[in-house]
Amino acid sequence: MTARLLAQPFPIVTPETDAMEAAQTLAARRLPGLIVCGEDGRPYTILPGSQVLRFLIPSYVQDDPALAGALDEQAADELCRKLVRSTVRDLLPKPADLDELPVVDADATSLEVAAVMASMHSPLVAVVDELDGNRVIGAITVSRLLDHLLPAGPVVR
């Protein structure tokens, strides 16, 4: 089976997308991250959910999470307000921190997808269509791929 058939629709944001809207999308759709595309529809990077938290939580609290215990729910609301009037660009790590983006072509086989995920330790790959200017057509999660590769069986509760 090719990546085209394994790919599922995935919300796509651009660096100009409102930061609050992007974070709310992660939350409401229970996603581990979002694909960030340029205005040309080509994948640019992935915004992991933990990166949103890195933007919200002051770095001195990240260095010593016990300090967060002293902050109340009102402080949480104030921190979240940082997302208003910010964009996805503000959430992204500085270029030096950008991981290489896991991308496969729509014609890649399931084992090629697996090899890319394995080598990049990634839970998600973006699927692009080379014949259509490398625009993103969807994404494949590691669980979706395993579901395709493995026989069905009993599940740990």
Place this chain on the structure above:
Amino acid sequence: MTARLLAQPFPIVTPETDAMEAAQTLAARRLPGLIVCGEDGRPYTILPGSQVLRFLIPSYVQDDPALAGALDEQAADELCRKLVRSTVRDLLPKPADLDELPVVDADATSLEVAAVMASMHSPLVAVVDELDGNRVIGAITVSRLLDHLLPAGPVVR
């Protein structure tokens, strides 16, 4: 809100759990990873889905994913058979590769949970009960936490 209230049930495996069963659980429940506990119920590490693929895909193919294009579906079945008669212990990275495990106490506030996720770049934390020998009572995903922290709003399609 404390980690106890945010925590959701999460399948727990031990190093002795059958590798195929663990992989099938990831697949069927669409999880990004599993919590691995010792026989004493204390969290030991997290098994990310990409680690299952690292076990299945030969390292020379990981180094050059294009090679996977030459393998057919029968080869995929043979690779998956490596999971039969293996255990979760076989899937785990060698100790040198183990990331520090993100864990919070049941009484941690939502901002403490956020600080731990942010500082460890983790999409998931295990929640333990200190008063019950640090046994795992569940887990919190980054999307679940954001859903609690953020106001509801429009969602990117």
